[in-house]
Amino acid sequence: MVPESPLESTEHGLVPKGDGWFVLNAHDARWRPGQGRGAYCIFEGEPEFSQLGIHLVTLAPREPMSMYHWEADQEDFLVLAGEALLIIEGEERPLRQWDFVHCPAGTDHTIVGAGDDSCLVLAVGARDRSTGPDWGAYTVAEAAIRHGAGVEQETPDPEQAYARFPAREPSRYREGWLPE
Numbered sequence: 001m002v003p004e005s006p007l008e009s010t011e012h013g014l015v016p017k018g019d020g021w022f023v024l025n026a027h028d029a030r031w032r033p034g035q036g037r038g039a040y041c042i043f044e045g046e047p048e049f050s051q052l053g054i055h056l057v058t059l060a061p062r063e064p065m066s067m068y069h070w071e072a073d074q075e076d077f078l079v080l081a082g083e084a085l086l087i088i089e090g091e092e093r094p095l096r097q098w099d100f101v102h103c104p105a106g107t108d109h110t111i112v113g114a115g116d117d118s119c120l121v122l123a124v125g126a127r128d129r130s131t132g133p134d135w136g137a138y139t140v141a142e143a144a145i146r147h148g149a150g151v152e153q154e155t156p157d158p159e160q161a162y163a164r165f166p167a168r169e170p171s172r173y174r175e176g177w178l179p180e
Contacts, residue, residue: 012170016045034168059113068144071136073126082119
């Protein structure tokens with residue numbers, strides 16, 4: 001029988017402790033906002049989930065979810081609310097509520113908030129090969145650079161790719177990050 005993981009209350013929200021099952025509302029979870037690059041809802045504790053990463057990401061218009069990159073594992077995205085711009089394999093594609101994006105391993109991509117209001121995206125990715133030194137890389141694409149989501153020189157180093165952004169800090173949920 002798999003035990004229930006207790007949820008620990010921290011100054012930044014509830015965090016699961018252990019490998020068991022749990023139920024956690026996004027309003028109560030820990031979040032990690034980043035100035036100019038949206039806010040991530042973190043459902044994981046320590047250790048992180050070993051097989052699957054899953055986050056809710058809220059983006060203001062023109063905020064990138066990430067720097068343009070590829071990963072060694074599959075990633076998928078579902079727009080739950082609002083509008084976004086997908087930059088994939090150098091092309092731009094508008095996204096709206098309920099659009100699903102599938103990125104097989106090795107697909108260059110990022111998502112940028114669009115429209116007049118924030119958007120909310122469910123991001124899911126495998127973790128079989130996308131951790132460690134061979135996880136993937138941040139690649140150069142004119143469309144990504146034009147939207148503030150690109151690097152000028154390819155790199156596998158997240159610190160280099162995100163050097164212009166302040167570090168994400170843990171936070172409690174803030175009103176407006178989730179649609180009502």
